Amino acid sequence: MRAWECVETEQFGSVVVRRRDCPLCSSNNDGVRPSGHSQPPWAIKKCATCGFVYIDAAPHYEAQVETMAWERTTKLEERRRAEIRPISYRVSKRTRFRLRLLPKRTVLGYVAARIGSGAVVDLGCGGGQAMENFPLAYKPFGIEISAAAAATANQTFGARGGCAINAPCVEGLRRFDNGFFAAASLRSYLEHEAEPLPVLEHLHRVLAPRGIAVVKVPNYGSLNRLVMGQRWCGFRYPDHLNYFTPTTLRAMAAKAGFETSFGLTGKLPTSDNMWAVLTKPSA
Numbered sequence: 001m002r003a004w005e006c007v008e009t010e011q012f013g014s015v016v017v018r019r020r021d022c023p024l025c026s027s028n029n030d031g032v033r034p035s036g037h038s039q040p041p042w043a044i045k046k047c048a049t050c051g052f053v054y055i056d057a058a059p060h061y062e063a064q065v066e067t068m069a070w071e072r073t074t075k076l077e078e079r080r081r082a083e084i085r086p087i088s089y090r091v092s093k094r095t096r097f098r099l100r101l102l103p104k105r106t107v108l109g110y111v112a113a114r115i116g117s118g119a120v121v122d123l124g125c126g127g128g129q130a131m132e133n134f135p136l137a138y139k140p141f142g143i144e145i146s147a148a149a150a151a152t153a154n155q156t157f158g159a160r161g162g163c164a165i166n167a168p169c170v171e172g173l174r175r176f177d178n179g180f181f182a183a184a185s186l187r188s189y190l191e192h193e194a195e196p197l198p199v200l201e202h203l204h205r206v207l208a209p210r211g212i213a214v215v216k217v218p219n220y221g222s223l224n225r226l227v228m229g230q231r232w233c234g235f236r237y238p239d240h241l242n243y244f245t246p247t248t249l250r251a252m253a254a255k256a257g258f259e260t261s262f263g264l265t266g267k268l269p270t271s272d273n274m275w276a277v278l279t280k281p282s283a
């Protein structure tokens with residue numbers, strides 16, 4: 001994989017980017033044609049070797065913080081979808097009630113069913129809100145690229161004996177000892193990460209044996225993606241750099257040493273998202 005240090009960067013408008021090889025198998029797909037889901041200058045490619053789908057240029061982490069703030073791109077996305085196909089967009093908005101028909105899933109629900117206590121790290125923790133409802137038996141930690149959000153999370157987590165680190169996740173995870181964490185939350189995070197495999201490898205090291213990582217990501221294999229095409233809610237240019245299917249998520253997790261379980265309902269093709277539990281084997 002081409003690392004930041006040893007690759008030429010380019011400018012897409014005001015955004016500094018670097019080219020990415022396939023995040024799953026490291027193949028160079030420079031000759032592969034961008035898919036029809038691409039939105040110039042952001043090219044979505046399907047790896048010719050392993051089938052992983054990804055944007056082949058990633059904004060620098062600083063650019064992700066400064067110009068790709070989630071709130072801002074959410075607004076841009078809403079406008080983009082409204083402009084592409086106003087009627088179907090409005091129908092999609094008005095049928096949001098369908099989401100409430102699904103059972104409510106939470107990271108805490110997955111963790112509490114498997115792990116009774118210990119240190120838990122939230123990757124891309126933002127201001128720490130996602131761990132506010134964790135019982136006191138869990139000590140909260142987080143890693144976050146936005147300095148302002150990390151400072152807020154650090155206050156909340158610090159009061160409970162944890163902390164939040166302001167860094168990209170590979171760098172942040174390096175600061176923890178082997179087997180330090182009982183569990184990890186990767187909720188709406190892995191699709192944003194420029195280096196998902198190195199993150200999973202580091203996470204494997206810092207998790208205790210039988211430790212788990214709860215993952216929620218958009219499911220590129222969902223029926224809605226096939227129906228909606230470029231209007232699918234999972235597409236965000238370039239916020240969502242990685243487009244996992246159940247198969248490629250399992251393959252990447254296996255490369256990092258994890259066993260993957262989707263349970264009975266974690267990868268339904270009728271849902272835009274999938275939920276998986278990655279477990280570090282005991283030996």
Ligand SMILES: [Zn+2]
Nearest residue numbers: 022025047050
């Ligand atoms: Zn590949």
